[in-house]
Amino acid sequence: MMHYLFHRYWLVNVNRQGDTLLATSQYMDTACEMAGIMRVGVTDFRVTGARVETYRAPEGAGPAGTTELDALVGVTAYPGAGREVRRAVAHDPTGRWADLLLEGIKGLFQAEYAVFRERGFATEADFDTWFWRDFAGTCVYYSNPGQGLREFSDHIRDQVRGGCCFNRHRYCSITDSGEEYLVQAGLSDSFHEMGIALRVKTGSMEILHAGGHTLRALDTICQRGPERLAMLPGIPLTTAARKQMMDAAGGPAGCTHLADLVLEGVKTLELALSGGRKPEV
Known part of the structure; x- marks a missing residue:
């Protein structure tokens, strides 16, 4: 019998307000909300300004409240901003702030098309x-120039965005059968939609089975990305095996978004097994 261990949800929104882009990354898991x-x-x-608002803090991570991040001003x-973000949130008691802010930066990057002239x-x-x-060379799409693939601008040509430049919803959940964990993760955003499912052996954390599907993407060639997930079985779903998983799911023949979902499975499983507290890694 399967029972739920842990859930994580993200909602990223990038809005234009005059000469400013406002990136908001809302996050909720079984242990906290911020x-x-x-x-x-x-x-x-x-x-020009950054902060983390904690509405419900993980057990043992101090009180909820707002933390201004002045160290990020000017970044x-x-x-490529990951190092500066992690330095700015080195005092984070939850282990979640860096990923939360980097999710917003990913959203800004995806929203850049909406302000390409200003850029x-x-x-x-x-x-x-x-x-x-x-x-x-970063993924299967961008590794095949000159193949008559649909351009990004054509992919989104019929969209009317107004002041809303980009939206993304992402989730990851862990269920436990006693002998295996089932890791399910997916995303749906203004340009893409996809999901993965991993069966993981308890104890060794070895991936037993991996599958996924891309529902929306730039071109049909992106459907090749999920095929790379078949290379994951045998690899442990752990931080130590991060490079192996990235090489399998991502790279020139894979999909960066699917690879990110696999790595999110690592973090979510670590949080589930730590009771939602900051994992000691």
Whole structure:
């Protein structure tokens, strides 16, 4: 008989307010509830304000409340900012703040298309060309230039975004049968939708079975990404095996979003087994 151990949910929203983008990452799990909020400039993505609001704190992690993160002011909220974010939240008693804020930065990155002119691109085609150049080889889509794939601008051409630049919902849950854990994770956002399921042996944490499916993505070639999940069985679902899992699910023939969901399974299982407290890793 399966019984639930732990749930995690994220809702990321990026809205434009004049010359500012407001990225809000709302988060809830079995042990706590919080939000990470960042304001950045539209033209340079530099942080002008950031805070974490804790509404329900994990047991032993101190009282709920708001923490201003002045150390993030001036940081460019873009991929590669992980070290600066982690330094700014080194005093976090919950072990969740960095990932929460980085989720907002991912949202800002995805929202960039909505402000491509302010970011210095004259046309949609210029933005597409830059993406192909700078992200070549990062996934199965961006590893196949010149193959007549649908451009990102064509994928979202019919969308009317207004001031709402990007939305993403993500979840991960752990259930326990006694002999196995079932890890289920998925996301649905303004551009993508996909999910994975992993069966994991208790004790050894070895992945016994892995599967998934992509429902929405840039092009049909993205459907090849879930095929890479078949390389996961035999690898332990642990932080120590992070690189093995990334190599299997991600890389030039895989999907970065699916790989992120696998890694989220690692963190969620660690939290489930620690009773929701900050894992000692």
